[in-house]
Amino acid sequence: MFKVKDHYYNKAKDEKYFARSIYKLEEIDQRFKVLKKGDLVVDLGYFPGSWAQYTAPKVGPEGRVVGIDIQPVNKKLQLPNVTLFEKDIFTLTGPGDLGADRAFDVVLSDMAPSTTGIKTVDQARSLDLIESVFGLLPILLRPQGNFVIKVFDSHDAQVFLKAQKNRFNDFQFLKPKSTRSISKEFFVIGKGFKA
Numbered sequence: 001m002f003k004v005k006d007h008y009y010n011k012a013k014d015e016k017y018f019a020r021s022i023y024k025l026e027e028i029d030q031r032f033k034v035l036k037k038g039d040l041v042v043d044l045g046y047f048p049g050s051w052a053q054y055t056a057p058k059v060g061p062e063g064r065v066v067g068i069d070i071q072p073v074n075k076k077l078q079l080p081n082v083t084l085f086e087k088d089i090f091t092l093t094g095p096g097d098l099g100a101d102r103a104f105d106v107v108l109s110d111m112a113p114s115t116t117g118i119k120t121v122d123q124a125r126s127l128d129l130i131e132s133v134f135g136l137l138p139i140l141l142r143p144q145g146n147f148v149i150k151v152f153d154s155h156d157a158q159v160f161l162k163a164q165k166n167r168f169n170d171f172q173f174l175k176p177k178s179t180r181s182i183s184k185e186f187f188v189i190g191k192g193f194k195a
């Protein structure tokens, strides 16, 4: 994986986090309050696991984090309230596939497709993933639950997102400070899912 060794990379290394992405979720959560004690959270595309490292203490011992990724399970990520699965989100049929007996309070997705360098192909793959996650919300996210998803900007992504706005009480976009300025990524934060 290509790593930019900047301030956030070094900070993550010093603070023993698996990736600099931790600071994106931290900023999102500080601003929008998406996570709380006792929550049952699914972290789609968790690998290597910095979002789970942030989320696990936030939800505390009564809460639980379930991470899924197509990568083999990260055995170095061992926290008592985190469960990991090697799974493709395209195969998910409901919370039961992830050992949960009810819908999640929060759905997080930092997923990114493997890139080809061909802009149109990469944008289409990214949108495909995003559409799939929004498609899974009725089976994964409880009514009034919260949602965070990474999006690679494109005209088609903007058109798609506009049509999703009314599925939440509150729907916001954020480009966190720790996201590199040249990056086309931003995050969508949906609060209060209208199931």
Ligand SMILES: C[S@@+](CC[C@H](N)C(=O)[O-])C[C@H]1O[C@@H](n2cnc3c(N)ncnc32)[C@H](O)[C@@H]1O
Pocket (backbone or CB within 6 Å): 018, 019, 021, 022, 044, 045, 046, 047, 048, 049, 050, 051, 052, 068, 069, 070, 071, 087, 088, 089, 090, 110, 111, 112, 113, 114
């Ligand atoms: C940017 S990384 C996530 C970093 C993670 N949030 C962290 O903080 O450590 C994106 C992940 O999405 C995963 N991914 C991509 N497509 C996926 C799919 N269809 N199902 C599950 N995971 C997928 C990739 O394998 C990759 O590990």
